[in-house]
Every structure is written in C-alpha cells, then in structure tokens.
Amino acid sequence: MQPKIAYFSAEFGLSESLPIYSGGLGVLAGDHVKAANDLELPLVGVGVLYRRGYFQQRILEDGSQDAQYPPMNPEELPVQAVLDGHGHPLFVEVPLGNRLIYLRVWQANAGNVPIYLMDADNDRNSDQDRRLTDRLYGGDQETRIAHEVILGIGGVRVLRAIGFEPDVWHMNEGHVAFLALERIREYSAQGVSFETALEAVKASTVFTTHTPVPAGHDQFSFELMDRYLGDYFWQLGADRAKILGLGRHNDKFNMTRLAFQTASKVNGVSKLHAEVTKELFHKWCPDIPPQDIPVEAVTNGVHTETWLSPELSELYNQHLAYNWPRAVADPQTWVKVEEIPDDKLWGAHQSAKQRMTERLSLPNLQNVLTIGFARRFATYKRAYLLFQDLDRLERIVNHPDHPVAFVFAGKAHPADHPGQELIRRIVEVSKMEGFQGKVFLVENYDMNIGRHLVQGVDVWLNTPVKPMEASGTSGIKAALNGVPNCSVLDGWWDEGYNGENGWAIEGKTEGGRGYQDWVDGETLYRVLETEIAPLYYRRGEGGVPHDWVTVMKNSIRTITPEFSTARMVGEYWSRAYAPVAERGRRFAANNLEVAQRVGAYKQFVRTSWDSVYIQDIKLSPHEDGTRVQACIRLGRIWHADVRVEAVGSDGHGGIWKQELRPVTENAGGKYLFECDYPNRIEVWRKANANIRVVPISPDFCNDFELELTSWGTNWR
Ligand SMILES: *Cc1c(COP(=O)(O)O)cnc(C)c1O
Numbered sequence: 001m002q003p004k005i006a007y008f009s010a011e012f013g014l015s016e017s018l019p020i021y022s023g024g025l026g027v028l029a030g031d032h033v034k035a036a037n038d039l040e041l042p043l044v045g046v047g048v049l050y051r052r053g054y055f056q057q058r059i060l061e062d063g064s065q066d067a068q069y070p071p072m073n074p075e076e077l078p079v080q081a082v083l084d085g086h087g088h089p090l091f092v093e094v095p096l097g098n099r100l101i102y103l104r105v106w107q108a109n110a111g112n113v114p115i116y117l118m119d120a121d122n123d124r125n126s127d128q129d130r131r132l133t134d135r136l137y138g139g140d141q142e143t144r145i146a147h148e149v150i151l152g153i154g155g156v157r158v159l160r161a162i163g164f165e166p167d168v169w170h171m172n173e174g175h176v177a178f179l180a181l182e183r184i185r186e187y188s189a190q191g192v193s194f195e196t197a198l199e200a201v202k203a204s205t206v207f208t209t210h211t212p213v214p215a216g217h218d219q220f221s222f223e224l225m226d227r228y229l230g231d232y233f234w235q236l237g238a239d240r241a242k243i244l245g246l247g248r249h250n251d252k253f254n255m256t257r258l259a260f261q262t263a264s265k266v267n268g269v270s271k272l273h274a275e276v277t278k279e280l281f282h283k284w285c286p287d288i289p290p291q292d293i294p295v296e297a298v299t300n301g302v303h304t305e306t307w308l309s310p311e312l313s314e315l316y317n318q319h320l321a322y323n324w325p326r327a328v329a330d331p332q333t334w335v336k337v338e339e340i341p342d343d344k345l346w347g348a349h350q351s352a353k354q355r356m357t358e359r360l361s362l363p364n365l366q367n368v369l370t371i372g373f374a375r376r377f378a379t380y381k382r383a384y385l386l387f388q389d390l391d392r393l394e395r396i397v398n399h400p401d402h403p404v405a406f407v408f409a410g411k412a413h414p415a416d417h418p419g420q421e422l423i424r425r426i427v428e429v430s431k432m433e434g435f436q437g438k439v440f441l442v443e444n445y446d447m448n449i450g451r452h453l454v455q456g457v458d459v460w461l462n463t464p465v466k467p468m469e470a471s472g473t474s475g476i477k478a479a480l481n482g483v484p485n486c487s488v489l490d491g492w493w494d495e496g497y498n499g500e501n502g503w504a505i506e507g508k509t510e511g512g513r514g515y516q517d518w519v520d521g522e523t524l525y526r527v528l529e530t531e532i533a534p535l536y537y538r539r540g541e542g543g544v545p546h547d548w549v550t551v552m553k554n555s556i557r558t559i560t561p562e563f564s565t566a567r568m569v570g571e572y573w574s575r576a577y578a579p580v581a582e583r584g585r586r587f588a589a590n591n592l593e594v595a596q597r598v599g600a601y602k603q604f605v606r607t608s609w610d611s612v613y614i615q616d617i618k619l620s621p622h623e624d625g626t627r628v629q630a631c632i633r634l635g636r637i638w639h640a641d642v643r644v645e646a647v648g649s650d651g652h653g654g655i656w657k658q659e660l661r662p663v664t665e666n667a668g669g670k671y672l673f674e675c676d677y678p679n680r681i682e683v684w685r686k687a688n689a690n691i692r693v694v695p696i697s698p699d700f701c702n703d704f705e706l707e708l709t710s711w712g713t714n715w716r
Contacts, residue, residue, distance in 0.1 A: 003167035003581030005043040007033065008155050008176035010147065011054075011136060012047050012115055014108060016448040018078055019053035020117070022136055022413070023376040024473050025210055027447065028269075029172055030110070031303035031473075035565035037111035038326070041573065044164055045115030046155040046176075048147065049079065049106050052134045057411045057444045063427030067414045069135055079106040079117060082162070091124065092157040094149055095232050101129055101146075103154050105161070116158050118150055137413065145220050145228050148255065152178025153232075156186070167581040170206045170572075171263065174218055174255035180205060180262035181229075181236060181243070187592075188237035195599030196592050197237065198262070202701070203595065204584025206576045207263035208298070209256060212276045212470050213380075219252040249284060257284060264583060264701035265576045269471040270491045271297045276467045285707040289647070291655045294702040298575065299492055300471040301568035304328045304560060307477035309455035311348040311355075315340055329566035334557045342549040343542055349458075349482050349552070356456025360442050360449065365405055369536045371486070371528075372457030372478070374409035374445055377419040380468040383408060384422055386461075387429055388521040394434035396525065402533035405438050407457060409445035454478040459532060462487035463524065465516060466507030479559035482552035486527060488520060492563055501554040503527050583701070598699045602706060604636075605695045611635030611669075612642075612693055614712040619681050626677040626684055630660060630691050630712070635669045643694050643703065644673045648687030660691065 011026030012018075012033070021027055029045070036043040052069035060066055074081070082090045082105040090105040102124035108115045120132040132146050156179050159166065171177055180201050187197030211217055222244060233243045247258035260266055260281060268274035274297035275290075282290040305325055308316075316324055319340045320333060327333045350366060357365050375381055386393060386406065397404050408426050412419025423441070430439040442449055454460065460478035462469070462485065469491040476492060479485055479502070487493045488507035497504045505523045508516040540546045561567060587595040616631040628646060644660040660673035673691075677684055693710040694703050 002042050003577060004165060005036075005041065005168045005170060005577055005581075006046055006155075006159055006164070006166035007036075007043055007170045007172060008046045008151060008179055009172035010047065010151055010175040012045060012108070012117075013447055014110060014115070015078070016446045018108060019072075019446065020047065020050050020136060021447075022054045022411070024471070025173060027302075027450075028300055028471075028473060031301070031306060031565045032172075032569060033110040033113045033115060034303040034306060035301075035569040037113040038566065039569055039573070040112075041569070041577075043113055044159070044166075045108075045110075045113065046151070046158060047115060047117050048133055048136075048151060049074065049077075049117035049119040050133055050136045050138075051119055051121045052138075054136045055411070055414060059423060059427060059441060059443045063424035065412060065414075065420045065423050067411075069138070074106060074119075077108075079108045081105075082107050082116065084161070090158075090161055091122075092118070092154055092161055094154045094157065095229070096129075096146055096149055097228050098231065099126075099129075101125060101132065101150065101154075103133075103150060103158075105158050116155075116162070118154050118158060120150070141220065141224060142228075144218065145224055148175055148178055148218070149228060151176045152180075153182040155179055156182040160186075167204060167584055168206060168577050169201075169204055170208070170577075171259050172208050173210050174207075174259045177207075177247075177255045177259035177262065180246075180258065181232075184237070185232070185235045188235060192237070192592060193596075193599065194236060194238035194242065195603060196596040199595035199599045199602075200584070200587050200592055202262050202264050203587035204580060205263040206265045206267075206572075206580050207259040208267050208269065209259070209277055209295075210269055210470050211256070212273055212280070212468055214280060218255040219247075219249070220255075221252060225253045260284075265296070265580050266294060267296045267298045267576065269297075270299045270495060272467055272491065272494050273297065273470040276470075285704070287709045287711065288704050288707065289655055292704055294704055296575065298568060298571050299495060299563065300473050300476075301563045301565040302473050302476045302480070303565045304480055307451060307454060307480060309348075309352040309355075309481050311352045312345075312455075312481055315344060315348050328564045329561050329570060331557075331561045334560050337553050337557045340553070342540075342546050343544045345482060345552060346544045346549055352481065353456040353458070356452040359452050360407075362407065362440055362442075363437060368403050368405045369459070369533055370405045370407060370457045371459045371461050372407050372453045372483070373461045373463075374407075374442075374450060374453050375462070375472075375474055377410040377412040377422045378416065379418045379422065380465045382463045382465060382517065382520075383410070384425060385463040385517060385521050385524060387425060388517060389525065390429070390432075390434075392525050396528055396533070397438035398434060399533065402537050403438070404528065404533055405440070406461075407440045407442060407453065409442040409449055409453060411445055450474065450477070454483060455481045457483055458536065459483065460485050460487070462490075462493070463505065463520065464488055464490050464507075465513065466490040466509050476559060476563040479555045479563070482556050484551050484555045486524075486532060496559050496563060498554075498558055501551065501558050503531060594699060598697070601697060601699075605641075605706060605708065608636040609695070609708050609710070612637060612710045614691060614693065614710060615670075617691055617712045619684060621681065622676060625679055626681050628660065628675050628677050628684075628691070630673045631670065632673055632693060633668070633670050634693070637669070637695070639665065639671055641695060641697065643696050644691065645694070646675060646677065646684075646689050646691050648684065648689030651687070656687070 009029040013021030013027035013030035055067040103118040454477040484502040
C-alpha cells in the first residue's frame with residue numbers, strides 16, 4: 001500500500017485568490033502539494049484559513065507602506081466547508097490556556113490533493129478568540145503560540161475527524177511541530193508510555209527546516225508555554241520538565257529544537273543551507289561535530305506549470321516532447337530547447353514582457369534591458385545593495401547604448417521597520433532626476449504580480465547576504481521562463497549556476513556587513529556594466545540578440561528539470577517519505593513493539609552513559625604508520641552497542657573517521673580498543689585527531705540520535 005502523507009505548513013501559496021501566504025515558504029508549500037497531485041501521491045495539506053490573510057499593500061506618495069487586512073468571506077474564496085457525518089460543518093477543538101477553541105474546517109484543493117484549513121472565526125468562540133486566526137504572522141507572541149497550537153494540535157485532530165491516517169507526518173518548518181505533542185498525547189490516552197510514544201512519533205515524522213539564522217526560529221518562554229499548555233502537559237504521560245526538555249534551548253522552548261527531536265529525517269532546503277543548519281544545530285550538541293549532525297539537503301524547486309508564461313508554454317508544446325509537462329524533472333526533456341529558433345524564443349519573451357508592462361502599468365520597456373527584483377523586503381535580501389553608489393548606478397541606467405531599468409516589488413512585514421525603510425528608499429530613488437523612468441516599484445506583490453515579473457523581465461536579480469537565503473525560489477521561476485539570474489551564489493543558485501546560464505556574485509561571507517555590502521555591490525555593478533548590458537544589446541539580424549538567447553536557453557535547459565517540484569517531491573518520496581513510512585510501520589507493529597524496545601534501550605543508555613570514559617590513549621609507531629590503542633571503560637554498556645572511532649580533521653573543513661576494534665575485555669566493563677592508523681604520529685597530531693565512543697543501534701535513525709558521545713581527553 002502506498003504510504004499516506006500529511007504535510008503541515010503555516011502558509012500555503014496556492015494562488016493569489018487565497019492570500020494565506022507571505023512569501024517563499026508558503027509558495028513552496030503550494031508548489032509542493034501541486035507536484036504531489038501531479039505525481040498522484042496520497043498526500044494532504046494541513047494549514048490555517050487566516051480570515052484576513054496576509055496584508056494588502058499600498059505605497060503612499062512618500063514611500064511609506066500602508067498595510068490593510070480586509071476581511072475575506074469564505075464563500076468568495078476557493079474553499080469549501082468540510083462537513084461531518086451528519087452534513088453539519090465540521091469542527092475540532094484545541095486547548096488554549098484555560099479554555100477550548102473551536103475551529104471550523106475548510107478544504108482547498110490542488111487538483112485531487114486536499115488542503116485542510118482551520119479557522120477560529122465562528123460563534124462557538126468568544127469575540128476575542130474569533131479574531132485569533134485573522135492574520136498570518138499578525139500579532140504578538142501570544143497570537144503566535146495560539147496559531148501554532150491550532151496548526152499542530154488542531155491539525156492532527158482534523159485528520160482524525162476526517163479519517164485520514166497518515167503514515168508520514170511532514171513538518172514544513174518548526175511552526176507546526178506541536179503536532180508531535182498531540183500525537184504523543186493520543187498514544188498516552190491509549191495507555192502507551194511517553195518514551196514509547198515519542199519513539200513511535202519520531203519514527204514517522206519528517207522535518208524540513210527553512211531558516212538559517214537563529215533569530216528566525218520560533219521560541220516561547222516557559223512562562224508562555226505554561227500558560228497556554230500547562231493543563232495539556234500532564235496528558236502526555238510525562239512531567240513538565242520532560243515535555244519542555246523536548247524543545248529546551250537557552251531556557252526557551254524552541255520549536256525548531258522540538259521538530260528536530262521528534263523527527264527521524266531532517267533536511268534543509270539547499271546543499272549550502274544543510275551545511276549552515278548543521279553548524280546551527282551543532283550548538284545544541286557541542287560534542288557532535290557539525291559534519292555529523294544529521295541534516296540532509298533536499299533542494300527546493302518550483303511547480304513549472306504554475307510559473308511558466310503562456311507564450312513559452314506554447315513554444316514548449318511545439319518543440320519539446322508532447323508529454324513534457326509530465327516529464328519536467330527529466331533533463332532529457334529540456335535538451336530540445338536548443339532546437340527552438342532564436343528568433344522564436346526571443347519573440348515569445350518579448351511578448352511576455354509586453355504583457356507584463358501592460359498588466360503592471362509600466363511604460364513600454366521593449367527596448368530597455370529590464371531587471372527584476374521582487375520578494376519580501378527583509379533586510380538580509382539587501383534590496384538596497386544596488387543603491388550603494390548612486391552616481392555609478394545613474395551611469396548604468398542612463399548609458400547611451402546600454403540603458404537599464406529596474407522593477408522592484410515586495411512587501412515588508414508591518415512590524416519590520418527597516419524593511420519598510422527600504423521601500424521608502426526605492427521610492428525616493430525612483431523619483432530622483434537621474435532615475436525617473438528607470439527605477440519602478442510595483443505595489444502589492446503577490447503570486448500574480450510575481451508571475452508577471454518572472455515571465456516578463458530580462459534578468460532576475462537577487463542579492464542576499466550569503467548564507468542567509470536558505471534556498472530562494474523566485475529565481476527558478478524566472479529561469480524556466482528564459483530569464484537568466486544574476487545572483488549571489490547562495491541557496492539554490494550556488495547549485496544551479498554553471499558559468500553559462502546566468503551571472504554570479506560570489507557573496508562575501510566574512511568581514512562584517514558593511515564590507516560584504518561594499519564588495520558584493522562593486523561586483524554587481526561590474527557584472528551589470530561589463531557583462532550583462534553589453535551582451536543584451538549585441539544584436540544580430542532582425543534585432544535578435546543571439547548570444548543572449550544562448551544564455552536564455554542554457555538557463556531553461558539546465559535549471560528547469562533540476563529545480564522543479566517534480567524532482568523535489570520525487571526526492572522527498574524516495575529519501576524521506578518511503579523510508580520513514582517503512583520505519584513508522586516497523587516501530588508501530590505488534591503494539592509498538594520496536595518503539596517500546598527503542599525507548600527502553602535509550603533510557604538504559606542515557607542512565608548508563610555517565611560511566612563511559614576513555615581512560616587512556618596510546619600512540620606508537622607501527623610499520624609505516626601508527627598503532628592507536630584506547631583503554632575505555634564502558635561500565636554497564638556492552639562493547640557491541642558502541643562504536644569507538646578515531647576522528648580527525650581532513651584539512652579541508654571535513655573530518656575523517658577510522659573505527660577501532662575491541663581486542664581485550666577486562667573486569668568492570670573495561671576494554672582495550674585498537675586500530676592501525678596508516679600515517680605517522682605527527683600527521684595524527686596535525687589532524688587534531690581524537691577518539692570517541694558513540695552509542696549505536698540498528699534501530700536508531702542515525703548514530704547521533706541520543707546526542708551522546710564520549711571523547712578522549714585531548715579533544716579541543
Ligand atoms: C516565489 C515567491 C517568493 C519567494 O521569493 P524569493 O526570491 O525566493 O524570496 C516570495 N513571494 C512570492 C509571491 C513568490 O511567488
């Protein structure tokens with residue numbers, strides 16, 4: 001039987017007509033469920049129907065942002081009410097402090113994939129509680145924790161009420177991680193111990209993290225946790241300390257920590273982001289080197305058909321295999337892009353560009369190199385980078401042969417004042433003498449405006465502070481429309497750039513923000529002046545820029561398959577959903593036999609680990625290398641239940657490992673372990689090598705699941 005998947009997310013960007021998304025995270029979730037539909041996966045989405053959604057943006061004359069949250073009537077949204085067995089509207093309830101909140105359930109659809117959305121605006125709730133789910137990311141910490149209780153706890157209850165039995169629970173970002181607590185509570189209500197329940201839940205949960213900076217991770221004070229969930233803790237079969245321990249970090253309850261501890265597969269959203277995440281999570285368990293922190297990478301993609309222009313879609317119909325929409329992830333599908341005549345691809349792009357300028361009320365830009373920059377105006381995305389040297393920028397936009405125009409769009413969260421300052425600055429520059437008709441700001445960025453922009457501009461620009469852009473996806477939407485990227489080598493672009501499909505700004509990672517801005521800004525100006533603009537304006541017969549079209553084709557051919565949600569969801573399937581479903585079933589079988597065994601075994605190891613101790617490490621020359629011997633006390637733990645290994649630096653930011661085998665056992669659980677290291681002692685010392693003991697089990701999802709290791713004394 002195909003495993004069933006529940007995909008929980010605080011936002012879903014399905015279409016502009018259902019504004020329950022704020023940016024990349026939500027649009028990714030929308031594209032994920034659309035791809036699941038294409039692949040006919042038995043997946044359902046779970047989220048919140050924010051009755052006033054994310055805000056509508058107007059930019060006032062002085063550049064300030066006006067944010068309005070107009071109420072939405074579900075009758076006018078692409079959702080329908082979910083009914084219970086008696087044909088009445090379905091409600092679920094969640095505990096919130098000393099009261100219950102009643103949530104009505106709605107359903108949106110991505111083809112055959114349902115997305116269940118909860119909302120508190122109904123007459124079973126107090127007037128105040130009815131407003132709880134008004135705004136996405138609105139309000140204070142209290143609203144935030146309420147949303148997350150609704151998402152996590154309410155979401156599980158919705159699936160139970162509907163009768164959908166997931167094999168895999170996918171947490172899209174830590175916001176939804178309370179779902180693990182609710183599942184533990186369910187087991188506890190059936191008389192299952194906390195330890196066993198935790199193992200069963202973990203075995204069947206996948207966690208995708210999206211945020212490379214600690215400040216981006218949700219955390220709640222213990223006081224707030226007590227106030228909102230104090231009466232709920234005891235229902236989980238453990239004491240308060242144990243529950244809070246699941247998310248404890250720096251005396252706060254950290255939702256990312258909770259998700260990490262309750263999932264058996266954890267991934268970041270690009271290769272670079274996975275590495276950054278390892279460094280971040282390493283702070284929770286400093287004894288485990290970042291390289292060993294179990295975080296994988298599943299790089300984001302976009303849903304091709306959602307973002308492709310009708311003009312190019314038509315061309316692809318003519319020149320690619322007839323079934324290309326079903327074979328998006330296959331690189332072979334896109335090789336045929338080379339066969340599209342240059343003038344036809346150029347013509348299709350020019351039509352898309354004209355449509356964009358008309359729809360967005362921009363002047364005619366057909367003969368001007370037009371560069372797009374649109375995304376949330378979060379400061380790390382550095383929309384200001386371009387404005388560092390206004391004299392130079394003025395020369396670029398007004399170049400006699402190579403003029404350039406810039407189109408910006410984006411919302412700044414109403415509480416993000418530096419973000420709103422950026423908008424003001426763009427408006428200010430757009431009104432300066434040298435920039436009129438060259439710098440534009442389109443208001444109320446949403447999926448519709450985004451679609452027009454990624455289809456119609458000539459180049460897509462992104463300038464994040466490396467490595468803060470976990471993935472980014474808007475550039476992928478541009479690339480598949482033949483709009484090459486010019487971006488900092490961060491997130492997906494660090495993997496996608498090949499030297500011929502766009503332009504790269506290396507992205508300084510050291511030296512402080514001012515210095516990084518300066519270096520990256522200089523690179524950006526230079527690339528614009530010396531590479532992008534001259535290439536764009538180098539025309540052949542009929543005004544077709546053949547060399548430019550070559551870059552367009554490279555962009556489409558190399559980026560579209562690899563960075564599609566078809567590839568991405570396929571990868572989630574094979575690397576996460578299928579193995580985790582299998583694991584979850586194994587742990588749950590025979591009345592949770594394996595879950596119980598693993599839970600009990602972990603308790604044994606935890607309580608016995610204090611006595612694990614590396615007493616002595618001896619290095620002696622042996623043939624051409626070194627004999628390494630370690631005297632280790634394991635106490636109550638059996639030697640086959642640990643791995644003893646030498647670990648050293650490879651000199652290039654990585655580590656090497658070599659296992660030691662037990663050679664003698666002495667009384668009191670003392671062992672001699674040994675290996676022959678192939679190099680001399682000086683090399684061992686230079687590699688900062690040390691020996692560690694790690695508890696292992698074939699039932700663990702990875703060797704560091706217990707976050708326990710014991711190192712020799714000369715470590716660090
Ligand atoms: C794709 C998309 C984003 C994400 O853009 P990034 O450049 O990846 O941050 C944000 N908002 C909307 C409306 C989008 O369509």
